[in-house]
Amino acid sequence: QVQLQESGPGLVKPSETLSLTCGVSGYSISSGYYWGWIRQPPGKGLEWIGSMFHSGSTYYNPSLKSRVTISVDTSKNQFSLKLNSVTAADTAVYYCARHWVSKNHFDYWGQGTLVTVSS
């Protein structure tokens, strides 16, 4: 059974960089699939942030592309999100997910982690 678990600071100061990691168990990242991040501001809908293949191919939401970096560490079977120059608008629950790009859907999800941007 594929399982994903987000980890990282729950509080980030404005203008700083948000950094999260998603640990994957039950499946080797290097075996295939893209690995993605989705966020959900409190009381609002879901927003796709971006997805990455283990070889380095990436897709990013155009509205966030200038601030986002997704990377993969196959040795630790995990992938990471960095979002720089954060503001209060970046406060959200951040989910990691396996992104089955060829079938165009997200099939396994982490439980999500709340990140608050505040001084």
Add this chain to the structure above:
Amino acid sequence: QTVVTQEPSFSVSPGGTVTLTCGLTSGSVSTTYYPSWYQQTPGQAPRTLIYGTNSRSSGVPDRFSGSILGNKAALTITGAQADDESEYYCVLYLGGGVWVFGGGTKLTVL
């Protein structure tokens, strides 16, 4: 900028049938947008229901079905149950490596 549209809210009686839709502010949805559908209850991660317009994800009951109706993607729940009361999101692939979520539909079963 293309926006993916969903009804903000819908209600259905227990045992009834409801169809939620997923459209575009500009243009029609077809199978080439590969619509997928997700169910989310408060405080929980989304659960994948449908992908590729009408393929059910593993373990999803067959009372959930997906289709294209007119110029929109559709999620139909047949024989609605109390625990179907959730938020439902669609995702469309817009091409060029861009996926967009709809704003979600809050479904009430009463």
